[in-house]
Amino acid sequence: MSFDNLLVAGNISASGLAAERLRMEVIANNIANAMATRSANGGPFRRQDVVFEALMNDLTGDSLPNAGSLGGVRTVGVVPDQSELPRIHNPGHPDADGDGFVTLPNVFLPIEMVNLMTASRAYEANLKVLQNLRQQLEQTLTLLRS
């Protein structure tokens, strides 16, 4: 077992931590823009979703992985949610259309909060794995002492 193999678990956990943190950042951005009726590419803000992909090196088809092929998780991209945008009647709003309707972002706070909670819990779990790895490494080091 080489030293690099020993640190594979550390890299896996680190990729999980980075992925969950990105997810929390995207959720924070969604919530911050919950009422933004203007965005860079015109129209109201659309809520964004993160797409993750399991990273398995040297894997083809449905073959099962070996210890060296586990690579953690990778973020494929941040994509806009194409679901329908809600419209409310508010003729006084500067972005209201001819009929007095304003198109709002498709951000719904309950959904964002639930996603935030799962992301935060997953982050904690990844951190726990990292802590346990440290414990194990320290435990192995005791073999060299005394």
Add this chain to the structure above:
Amino acid sequence: MNITSGNMELLSRVLSVASMRHDVIAQNIANVNTPGFHTLQVNFEEALREAMDAGNAGSLHTLSPQITLGAGGVERVDGNNVDIDQEVNRLQKNTLLFKVYTQLMATQIAQYRSAISGH
């Protein structure tokens, strides 16, 4: 004469399997929000026990741990079946086992040392 007992060999094998299992649990937890990801697990102890029960003691050298699809939780809408609580539980159990194995190994090494020094 074989001066290192079979114990040491067995301990180093189960230690490396525990280390591998840690990697697999880390992979499961890192992918708790990846659509379509399925829980993985390491199979070794069961296979080893079966081989040993069958009287095949040499299997310790030939048997290698296998990573297979494991028993996860209920599959969610996104096709992922990682149960995070179950994984954390497995992680704690694995860490504890790792601790036991290293402790046993330390004891064994201490015995060798006292045998060599003679006091």
